[in-house]
Amino acid sequence: MRRVLVLVGLVVVLTGCGHKSEPERAGDEFGASGADLQYGTCKDCIPAIDEPQFESKDEANEWLEDEDLVVGLDYQGEHKAYPVKILNWHEIVNDKVIVTYSSLCGSAVVFASEVKWGVSGRLKDGCLVVYNRETNELVSQLDSDLERVPVQVLTWREWQTAHPTTVVLSAEIGGDRDYEVNPYPELAQREVVYEVEVGEETKVYSLEVIKRETADDGVLMDVVGGEKIRLSYSQGEIMVENLKTKQKIIPVRLLSR
Structure with a gap:
């Protein structure tokens, strides 16, 4: 079991979800006991983005504010920004890599995978659990053997200044979600x-x-x-x-x- 050391008395508690009913199961394959998992919502109730569209920095500046957070990816010569205000509503983007964002934990993890993944509706330690759409395998975002890709979470101003050729995940995804509304406003003040x-x-x-x-x-x-x-x-x-x-x-x- 790994040891966790906490600096300057800062105790990290990951927020979970109080919903305990048992919706449709995403799968039963998991690298840990099923007792480690909690139920947050139903399988695919939070829809992953499977066909992401991107726009230029100038187009994104029409709706992104300087202090909006983005998940920034510098991968294979491409610079891409995934606005957190979009990821809060989808949690997974199936791109050339798999971009995952746990709204409850604020954790952004990117995996190298050719398989598409979905939101399982389950949580582990209060954070996102994804599922493999081919095998139905469940994988914890924070505790998996999948190959990780370096990623940054920055303000839009910081990211576009450092990466002026960046493209940005478009908000024109379809559906009626208002990406200007934070579905988890109570988490905004967490450190x-x-x-x-x-x-x-x-x-x-x-x-x-x-x-x-x-x-x-x-x-x-x-x-x-x-x-x-x-x-x-x-x-x-x-x-x-x-x-x-x-x-x-x-x-x-x-x-x-």
Whole structure:
């Protein structure tokens, strides 16, 4: 079992859903006991986006505000932004990679997969559980063996400044959802933290601590899992490197309570 270390007394509690009825099951294959899963809503009640359309930065500036959050992806020479105000309503975008966003946890995780995934309606530790549409396998967003792709959660201003050629997930998806309405307004004031995992140990850093500790030179040095790490912060982007192995570590953004 991995150890979780918490910095500056910040305790991370992931928000769950109180709905306990048993809607349609998405599947029974899971890498952990079914007792670890909770029911949030029914299978595909939150619809994934299967045919994402993208627009230019200039077009997106007509409806995105500077401080709106986006999930930013720099992958295979392409820069793409997925607005959180859209992801709150869909949680999965089946693109060249699989973009997942747990509205309850505030966690954005991107997987390399050629299979389409859907929202299972279940939760694990209060966070998103996705399902494989070919095998019906259930996979926790935060605890899976799928290959992860680095991703950032930034303000729209920060992302478009750093990546001026970016394209943006279009809000012209169909349906009657109002993406200007936050379906989870009570979560807006939660503090943002980042998990960094090395081996069997995980440390949790609040964004406030990261900004403070990197204010002078943009770098925070620490030890996680017995390995020295370097956390860099610049213009909203967070990079973590294991100094011994020279491997990049993908931090996971979460909301605390």
